[in-house]
Amino acid sequence: MMKKRNPSADLPGLRRQAEEHLNAIPQELTAFSSSPDEMQRIIHELAVYQIELEMQQDELLQARAELEESLDCYTDLYDFAPLGYLTLDREGTIRKANLASSKLLGVNRAHLKSEYLGRFIAEESLAAFNTMLGRVFSTREHGSCEAMLQSDRAPSADPFGTSNEEVLYSHTVRIDAVLSNDSQEYRVVLSDISMQKQVERENKALLARLIQARRRESIGQPDGSVPRNFNHQLLDKVIHARIRFAALSYLYAVEQASFVEIKKQIKTTDGNLSVHLRMLESADYLICDKNIQDGKPQSTYRITAKGHDALVSYKQCLTFFLGI
Numbered sequence: 001m002m003k004k005r006n007p008s009a010d011l012p013g014l015r016r017q018a019e020e021h022l023n024a025i026p027q028e029l030t031a032f033s034s035s036p037d038e039m040q041r042i043i044h045e046l047a048v049y050q051i052e053l054e055m056q057q058d059e060l061l062q063a064r065a066e067l068e069e070s071l072d073c074y075t076d077l078y079d080f081a082p083l084g085y086l087t088l089d090r091e092g093t094i095r096k097a098n099l100a101s102s103k104l105l106g107v108n109r110a111h112l113k114s115e116y117l118g119r120f121i122a123e124e125s126l127a128a129f130n131t132m133l134g135r136v137f138s139t140r141e142h143g144s145c146e147a148m149l150q151s152d153r154a155p156s157a158d159p160f161g162t163s164n165e166e167v168l169y170s171h172t173v174r175i176d177a178v179l180s181n182d183s184q185e186y187r188v189v190l191s192d193i194s195m196q197k198q199v200e201r202e203n204k205a206l207l208a209r210l211i212q213a214r215r216r217e218s219i220g221q222p223d224g225s226v227p228r229n230f231n232h233q234l235l236d237k238v239i240h241a242r243i244r245f246a247a248l249s250y251l252y253a254v255e256q257a258s259f260v261e262i263k264k265q266i267k268t269t270d271g272n273l274s275v276h277l278r279m280l281e282s283a284d285y286l287i288c289d290k291n292i293q294d295g296k297p298q299s300t301y302r303i304t305a306k307g308h309d310a311l312v313s314y315k316q317c318l319t320f321f322l323g324i
Contacts, residue, residue: 084173084190092117092133092186101190104173105149117188122148129175133186136177144176146193172197236314238283243268243276245314248285248303252311256302277301285310 078085084101086094094112102109105120121129125147136143149171174191239245246266251257257265263273280286285307289300303311 084192086117086186086188086190088117088133088177088186088188090137090184090186092130095185104171104190104192120150122150124148132175133177136179136186137183140179140183142176142178144174146172146174148172234317236310236317238279238285239310239314241276243272244280247273247276247301248280248307248311251286251301251303252308256300259299259301262301280307283307283310 079098081098081100084104085096085098086101087096089095094115094117097109097112099109102112105112107115107120118126118129125145128145129147132143132145135141171192172194174193176189176191177186179186239248243266247262250262250265259273259277262277263270266273277286277288281288283306284304287302287304289302291298291300
């Protein structure tokens with residue numbers, strides 16, 4: 001917290017400087033009337049000018065007090081922010097740091113200044129960090145990367161303290177950086193994402209175990225006593241062809257469609273599609289309605305209840321075979 005200066009204490013010094021400055025300027029004596037009216041006018045002008053100066057001084061003192069209060073507020077917000085804030089020079093050396101960054105890096109804030117931030121980053125993450133800083137400087141745009149911190153130092157329990165004790169730990173951080181307006185410094189934010197990464201690893205391991213369990217279950221019962229049936233004859237031979245499966249699946253989704261629309265969706269030729277649609281019609285999986293539209297014959301296909309049930313059974317069979 002910075003000390004607030006007393007504005008009143010500066011006034012004698014300012015007056016002394018003003019008098020010295022006035023004495024240093026060559027003065028030209030100007031003839032003026034010394035009549036009572038003229039003297040009264042001059043006294044009035046000086047009195048008005050004095051009041052104006054006092055009013056300006058009050059405004060300046062008020063503005064100064066507000067600026068100091070605002071500075072104190074932002075200093076507190078900076079120091080006690082939950083994220084780590086750092087200011088780095090062009091070479092990546094720490095110039096300023098808040099308490100959260102001190103705690104995250106495990107070093108007292110007084111000892112962080114003039115330290116190279118890369119010294120706290122694990123070797124396997126250092127190249128990504130340096131590349132990110134170079135990209136931010138060259139593009140003048142925001143950059144970020146994830147990095148592991150060195151595993152031989154731990155966050156200090158008290159960022160105000162002077163203890164340099166270190167213990168083993170492992171932290172993953174997200175580093176966000178932007179370039180200052182004069183392009184001489186980096187503004188850096190450190191976010192501890194260790195817990196997020198731990199949750200991601202646990203979810204990944206859980207998913208792997210789940211997939212493995214479902215695969216074992218698809219082959220047989222959990223105890224392995226009764227194997228399941230993988231007989232290929234369980235697959236519907238009418239549907240088990242690429243074009244017929246695609247056409248029936250599309251009609252299952254849209255309920256009905258014209259011949260041209262089906263051909264466009266499943267990407268096939270007129271001849272191939274005609275053959276396969278006739279096979280689906282023969283199995284009563286589809287119904288074809290023929291009519292004239294704009295003077296041209298048009299065929300519209302609809303999936304039947306039998307075709308709907310057959311496709312559902314076919315998909316269930318595939319799911320059973322794949323164990324998903």
